[in-house]
Amino acid sequence: MKNENKILSREITPEAMYFNRRNFIRAGILAASAVATGVVYRKLNPVGTETKKTIETAKIENVVKPTVIATNDTSGFRVDEKQTPFDDITHYNNFYEFSTDKEAVAEKAANFKTDGWTVSVEGLCNKPKIFALDDILKIAPPEERVYRMRCVEGWSLVVPWIGFSLSKLLNAIEPLSSAKYVAFETLLDATRMPGQNTDVLNWPYVEGLRMDEAMHPLTLLTSGLYGRALPPQDGAPIRLIIPWKYGFKGIKSIVKIKLVEQQPRTTWSDYAPNEYGFYANVNPHVDHPRWSQATEQRIGEGRRPTLMFNGYEEQVGHLYAGMDLRKNF
Amino acid sequence: MKEGDIKFAKLLVLVNGLVPLALLVWDQSHNRLGANPQNFLILTTGMMALIFLILTLAVTPLRKIFGLNWLIQLRRMLGLYAFFYACLHFLCFYSLDRAFNFSSTIQEIIARKYIWFGMTALLVMVPLAVTSTNGMIKRLGGKRWRALHRLAYVAAICGVIHYYMQVKADVRLPLVFAAVLAILLGYRILEYLRSRKPKAAAVPAK
Ligand code: HEM
Numbered sequence: 001m002k003n004e005n006k007i008l009s010r011e012i013t014p015e016a017m018y019f020n021r022r023n024f025i026r027a028g029i030l031a032a033s034a035v036a037t038g039v040v041y042r043k044l045n046p047v048g049t050e051t052k053k054t055i056e057t058a059k060i061e062n063v064v065k066p067t068v069i070a071t072n073d074t075s076g077f078r079v080d081e082k083q084t085p086f087d088d089i090t091h092y093n094n095f096y097e098f099s100t101d102k103e104a105v106a107e108k109a110a111n112f113k114t115d116g117w118t119v120s121v122e123g124l125c126n127k128p129k130i131f132a133l134d135d136i137l138k139i140a141p142p143e144e145r146v147y148r149m150r151c152v153e154g155w156s157l158v159v160p161w162i163g164f165s166l167s168k169l170l171n172a173i174e175p176l177s178s179a180k181y182v183a184f185e186t187l188l189d190a191t192r193m194p195g196q197n198t199d200v201l202n203w204p205y206v207e208g209l210r211m212d213e214a215m216h217p218l219t220l221l222t223s224g225l226y227g228r229a230l231p232p233q234d235g236a237p238i239r240l241i242i243p244w245k246y247g248f249k250g251i252k253s254i255v256k257i258k259l260v261e262q263q264p265r266t267t268w269s270d271y272a273p274n275e276y277g278f279y280a281n282v283n284p285h286v287d288h289p290r291w292s293q294a295t296e297q298r299i300g301e302g303r304r305p306t307l308m309f310n311g312y313e314e315q316v317g318h319l320y321a322g323m324d325l326r327k328n329f
Numbered sequence: 330m331k332e333g334d335i336k337f338a339k340l341l342v343l344v345n346g347l348v349p350l351a352l353l354v355w356d357q358s359h360n361r362l363g364a365n366p367q368n369f370l371i372l373t374t375g376m377m378a379l380i381f382l383i384l385t386l387a388v389t390p391l392r393k394i395f396g397l398n399w400l401i402q403l404r405r406m407l408g409l410y411a412f413f414y415a416c417l418h419f420l421c422f423y424s425l426d427r428a429f430n431f432s433s434t435i436q437e438i439i440a441r442k443y444i445w446f447g448m449t450a451l452l453v454m455v456p457l458a459v460t461s462t463n464g465m466i467k468r469l470g471g472k473r474w475r476a477l478h479r480l481a482y483v484a485a486i487c488g489v490i491h492y493y494m495q496v497k498a499d500v501r502l503p504l505v506f507a508a509v510l511a512i513l514l515g516y517r518i519l520e521y522l523r524s525r526k527p528k529a530a531a532v533p534a535k
Contacts, residue, residue, distance in 0.1 A: 030340065030341060100498065
């Protein structure tokens with residue numbers, strides 16, 4: 001037995017070596033190809049997890065917290081739902097000025113500088129003014145508002161924003177009675193906002209509200225979240241939050257606010273008038289032409305039914321009394 | 330190419346086709362699918378289905394242009410991977426987007442034009458997968474089998490339209506897919522026209 005084995009093994013040695021070497025090379029090719037495929041896969045399907053680090057923005061002092069009398073508080077200033085983790089709010093952003101990839105915005109926006117920021121508040125008013133950012137922030141004390149945020153794409157967050165009602169700024173410039181709408185504009189600077197080098201959208205991003213919508217106490221001129229200044233990817237240094245409307249109405253990095261007589265153009269309804277309306281109120285009964293709006297993916301949780309006016313019907317329903325919300329979507 | 334080399338090439342395709350799935354499962358178990366893992370799973374599986382479909386369709390042009398006849402031996406596996414990821418894509422939609430609700434799935438399929446195209450692509454791939462075995466090729470006969478499997482182009486065209494339609498605004502990547510598909514299809518059409526010409530010329534010469 002032993003003897004036989006020896007002879008056999010001696011005989012096959014050269015061939016075995018040949019096979020071994022070839023197998024070795026093949027194993028190498030196999031491994032290398034799998035790595036290459038993995039790299040291509042990651043390129044095509046980036047999740048941006050590498051950038052998941054805490055963003056250092058300044059702390060906001062003396063924030064006024066909303067009263068927590070959940071049962072009889074009808075302000076809508078605080079929803080009692082689980083707040084979305086900071087990391088998710090800051091790494092899942094629709095901000096085409098930096099990237100059309102929601103997971104990539106944080107990284108692309110990381111070095112966005114807002115030094116010397118000004119906001120021109122103008123149009124049909126008695127006291128138009130170009131505000132330095134600090135001066136705007138002094139108009140009213142910062143309040144925390146815990147709002148639902150519903151994206152038109154079918155996902156949602158709960159965010160503790162910091163800001164104050166836009167009405168306080170508008171009152172300060174004394175609107176004329178001829179002012180029927182408010183038009184907003186984002187910074188236009190392709191060197192700081194590289195996404196503006198593409199023509200995916202018409203730059204600068206513009207938005208608008210009817211005067212009564214703009215004056216509603218829920219409409220928040222927002223400068224922070226989670227007790228800190230807005231990170232660049234969430235619209236630094238100052239943005240709008242209108243919690244009963246789809247997220248795209250909440251224009252970011254605002255440089256101009258203008259009181260006007262006619263309904264202003266807005267970026268998304270310019271882009272696709274049949275898909276995105278001027279009002280863009282959250283409405284589970286009116287689908288986007290390409291997808292259902294009946295339910296939403298709450299980030300970090302499961303799917304849930306979407307609420308009329310995003311759950312703020314009690315506060316804002318009267319603004320749209322008698323309007324056909326299918327036509328005025 | 331030798332038998333052993335072809336076996337190895339098949340192994341390469343087999344392993345590499347599983348890489349995206351392995352990474353998906355790995356990332357999922359490490360909570361690394363980003364803020365919206367449900368949507369990520371739907372998008373990624375759809376993307377993989379389309380990529381494997383395009384790779385499948387690239388086999389014949391590459392084989393003819395570069396004379397790499399052995400490539401044909403890899404085509405079935407590429408096609409089956411396309412079908413596999415398309416099924417996963419649908420399952421993700423059914424489970425994560427529609428919460429296993431059959432009637433809301435049907436409603437959504439009926440209501441959304443972009444899903445009509447996705448559905449068509451998936452349905453078209455079913456007979457192709459079923460008839461992908463050697464036995465089926467024999468039973469159908471090469472000619473009929475080839476005619477049937479031209480439906481792979483229908484699946485890919487529907488897949489690209491489906492992709493293009495569901496994008497919100499940035500259509501650059503879907504257009505790249507459309508361009509690649511147009512090149513592959515254009516090549517086949519040119520080939521077909523070229524193969525017909527001599528015959529047409531031969532008629533008057535008789
Ligand atoms: C019944 C069948 C199908 C259904 C219900 C379906 C559904 C969907 C849904 C819901 C999305 C994501 C929309 C969004 O959240 O933005 C999507 C995206 C996509 N689907 Fe399908 N799909 C189907 C079949 C297919 C097939 C067969 C293919 C490939 C050939 C495909 C390729 C894609 C691609 C490439 C995307 C976009 C991925 C991305 O944006 O990265 N789908 N599909």
